[in-house]
Amino acid sequence: MTKPFFTLLCGARVFAPRDMGIQNILIAGDKIAAVCPTATAPTNYPCQIVDLTDCILMPGFIDSHVHITxxxxxxxFATRTPEILLSxxxxxxxxxxxxxxxTDGTTRSVINLLAKTRGLCAEGISAYMYTGAYELPTPTITGSVxxxxxxxxxxxxxxxxxxxDHRSAQPTCQEYKNLAAQARVGGMLSSKAGIVDMHIGDGKSGLSMLFEITANSEIPKSQFIxxxxxxxxxxxxxxxxxxxxxxxxxxxxGVSPESGSVQAVKPSQAAKRALENGVATTNITMSSDGNGSVPLFDATGNTIGVGVAxxxxxxxxxRDMIKTEKIAPDTAIKFVTSNVAGILKLSQKGQVKESFDADFTVVDKDFQLKHVWARGQHMVDNGQAIVFGTFEQNSL
Known part of the structure; x- marks a missing residue:
């Protein structure tokens, strides 16, 4: 499929994530060229025009925690989930x-993760990665985080x-602290986020070690997710x-009572509670844990079942945040767009703004998916994938 250089998206209500009302958006290559109610197609070049009347257009979602491999x-071994597909x-x-x-940093490697990350970029979306796995010392490519x-x-x-978590390496506060220091300085020297993405399990200690680390070191809370x-x-x-x-x-x-996590708080309700308790909207994000296993354990920690997020x-x-919990759309949308982009230092992501990457998620008024554009390419039309990964069964 040949991607047109110019595409004009007409008549959608745009949440950028702030509510901009009805706008036209001109895509030039993989960038946003114009966001304006009167934007028109260029007269001297071919341009695809897509009518998005009665639709809502948002920045493309940024999922900061995905088990892509x-x-x-x-x-x-039979419960290892497969690699994720583009569609x-x-x-x-x-x-x-x-x-x-x-959990598995042994049969799955950081190099494998890097190869899959590059593969997804070649197939048309944007992809990044974290180095490491559950355990400390954590696996790397070069020998250090x-x-x-x-x-x-x-x-x-x-x-x-x-x-x-009972699956962790049971490290000390000092070991976590050393890891965070490596990530922080690595991020500073490379102008990257240097984030430490923390899996928090069901253990009784909860966040106590993170509170201790940040209270008794120079590592700020913003270094951890x-x-x-x-x-x-x-x-x-x-x-x-x-x-x-x-x-x-x-x-x-992906963690909710509906998915089998009976002790979990439904995500939309968790967001509402956070806001009601005074958490700043910029300090909340949401990720999916997509393609990871959802293991179910008995009281002694034995696996009794497994699903896929x-x-x-x-x-x-x-949708539930907006429709059921009555959270303002421009607030809810931030949790998966501009907030994530800011924390991860993805400077061209997370907003519908001129010169930013042309990444869009388009839904109808009931928040049912209609269209997706990634880096200017139309990936989903009327809720169905139209661009497929290299080895997908329905590849074009």
């Missing part, structure tokens, strides 16, 4: 992913590092406290 394995990502409204490893972040363009931080913060009531309370003190709380859209939960929870 697969996850799981806690139930044995699974785009039909979730996602145009940018950050890949990570999880700091060097990986500095030298390898796609690596923007480290993660997902396990804390308060504790995720799965809605996995139980107590952790959500701690996450709200953390965010009110300046940290980021990352809600996981879907990125489609992100749009579902944004």
């Amino acid at each position: 697969g996850g799981g394995g806690e139930g044995g 699974q990502i785009t039909t979730s409204g996602v145009t940018t992913v950050v890949g990570c490893l999880g 700091r060097s990986d972040i500095i030298i390898i363009d796609k690596i923007i931080g480290t993660g997902e590092i396990a804390m308060s 504790p995720t799965h913060i809605n996995r139980n009531q107590q952790l959500l309370i701690e996450g709200i406290k953390w965010a009110k003190q300046g940290g980021i709380m990352d809600i996981t859209s 879907s990125q489609k939960s992100m749009l579902q929870e944004i």
